[in-house]
Amino acid sequence: MTQLPGICATEIEKKIAENVLPFIKDGDVLQLGIGGIPNYVASHLLDRKNLKIHSEMLTDTMVDLVNAGAINSHGKDFMDGYIVGSFAAGTENSMTGSIGIRKLSCSLSELQMIPESSA
Numbered sequence: 001m002t003q004l005p006g007i008c009a010t011e012i013e014k015k016i017a018e019n020v021l022p023f024i025k026d027g028d029v030l031q032l033g034i035g036g037i038p039n040y041v042a043s044h045l046l047d048r049k050n051l052k053i054h055s056e057m058l059t060d061t062m063v064d065l066v067n068a069g070a071i072n073s074h075g076k077d078f079m080d081g082y083i084v085g086s087f088a089a090g091t092e093n094s095m096t097g098s099i100g101i102r103k104l105s106c107s108l109s110e111l112q113m114i115p116e117s118s119a
Contacts, residue, residue: 004089006060009036017041024048027075031055032062034089045070052076053083060090 009017013036020037021044024030029052032038042061045051046068053062053071062083065071074081 003091004034004059005091007034007036007039009040013037014040017044021045024051026050028052029054029076030071032059033057034059050074053085054078055084056086058083058085058088058090063090 017037017040020041024041024045026049028048031053032042032055034057038059039061042059042065045065048065048070051065051071052073052075054076055062062071066083071083072081073079073083076082078084
């Protein structure tokens with residue numbers, strides 16, 4: 001498996017991420033990508049509850065959030081309780097960990113981008 005190494009945030013990216021964090025509340029639906037900003041944001045959401053994932057890509061940080069109990073994807077109008085994505089990318093350790101996630105759906109990218117399916 002091709003691995004995607006963890007990407008640390010630069011000082012500027014951390015400042016950007018700090019501006020985003022106050023807007024993310026318990027129960028929100030997240031779409032996280034790759035890079036320093038999403039990794040930094042995710043690493044500061046470990047204390048949140050009932051977060052939901054509806055994203056094109058499933059990443060290491062999402063596995064960390066599931067393991068911390070921050071993500072359960074309950075209460076979504078579409079695929080309630082499921083973490084939805086098209087593909088997974090990250091380190092072998094975390095991607096192996098994602099196999100243990102009980103409700104994981106990988107499907108066509110077109111399905112991920114329908115606005116009605118992310119609520």
